[in-house]
Every structure is written in structure tokens, then in C-alpha cells.
Amino acid sequence: MNDITGALGLSRLSRLDGQTKQRQKNAARYDGILKNIPGLIAPKTTAGGESVYHLYTVKIKPGAFRCTRDEFCKALMAEGVPTATHYPRPLPKQPALSKWDKKDCPISDTLATQVFCLPMHHDLSDDHFRIVGEALAKVAAAYKA
Numbered sequence: 001m002n003d004i005t006g007a008l009g010l011s012r013l014s015r016l017d018g019q020t021k022q023r024q025k026n027a028a029r030y031d032g033i034l035k036n037i038p039g040l041i042a043p044k045t046t047a048g049g050e051s052v053y054h055l056y057t058v059k060i061k062p063g064a065f066r067c068t069r070d071e072f073c074k075a076l077m078a079e080g081v082p083t084a085t086h087y088p089r090p091l092p093k094q095p096a097l098s099k100w101d102k103k104d105c106p107i108s109d110t111l112a113t114q115v116f117c118l119p120m121h122h123d124l125s126d127d128h129f130r131i132v133g134e135a136l137a138k139v140a141a142a143y144k145a
Contacts, residue, residue: 019122023053026124030056033133037140039064055086056120059111065143072139073116079135084117 001009027043034042041059045051060069067075073083090108091097118132 020052022122023120024051026120026122026129027051027053027056029124029129030058030118030132033129033136034058037136039140039144040136053120055117057086057115057117060114060116062110062114064145065140066145067143069114069116072143075139075142076135079131079138081132081135082119085115086117087115088112 031042034040039061041061043051043057043059060072065072069085073085076083090105090112092105092108119128
């Protein structure tokens with residue numbers, strides 16, 4: 001890390017706790033939206049754990065929709081909601097680890113086709129949650145199995 005990057009990081013430390021708490025509140029708002037949309041599963045924290053919600057990763061329940069995760073996300077984008085697939089390739093399929101037996105991680109293979117991330121940061125607005133909620137409900141209804 002160079003001096004400039006370090007100085008920028010240091011200047012942000014005083015805001016870190018407040019921003020983390022706000023991301024946790026934002027995650028709770030997403031949780032509230034998702035509980036009303038069958039087929040979409042909100043992220044869970046480990047018992048006794050606490051998430052800083054760097055990402056808010058939604059899982060599509062298998063068989064809940066007549067589309068793939070990518071088609072679902074494309075439809076959300078058409079509604080003005082950007083999504084991201086941060087880890088589309090499971091660990092054993094990473095080029096550096098290509099000698100691994102592909103059967104070693106069946107859960108990660110499956111999750112790589114089911115999860116996507118909604119926008120997450122500390123400055124999300126009420127309007128953002130309204131737009132995302134409406135878009136998720138609309139797309140889920142359109143693709144309901």
C-alpha cells in the first residue's frame with residue numbers, strides 16, 4: 001500500500017462503525033423485502049456472528065422460477081436494478097486450481113448458479129429500497145414456476 005492509499009484509508013476509519021451499522025440496517029430492509037417474495041432467500045449470519053454486509057447475496061430457490069439466475073438478473077437490470085455475480089466460478093474451477101477434482105465442491109458448483117448480489121452500501125435511500133422491492137416482486141411474479 002502506498003502513502004496516499006494509507007492516508008485515504010486512515011481518514012475513513014472514524015466513519016467505519018457508523019457505515020457498518022447503516023449497512024446492517026440496510027440489510028434488514030432487504031430482508032423485509034425478500035420475506036415477501038417466495039423463491040428468493042436472504043443471506044443468513046452464523047449463530048453468534050455478525051455481518052458487516054460488504055455484499056448482500058441473495059439465493060434463488062431451486063425450481064422457484066422458470067428462468068436462470070442470469071435471466072432473473074437481466075430482468076432486474078431492465079427494471080433499473082443492477083445486480084452482480086461476484087463469484088461466478090467455484091474454487092475448483094479457478095484456472096490456478098484446475099487440477100482439483102470437480103466433484104470435490106458440489107455445493108459451490110450449485111451456488112455459483114443460484115446467487116447474486118443486490119447493491120449494498122451505507123447511503124442507500126428510501127427510494128432505492130422502493131425501486132428494488134418493486135422490481136424484485138415484478139420479476140419474481142413474471143418468472144414464477
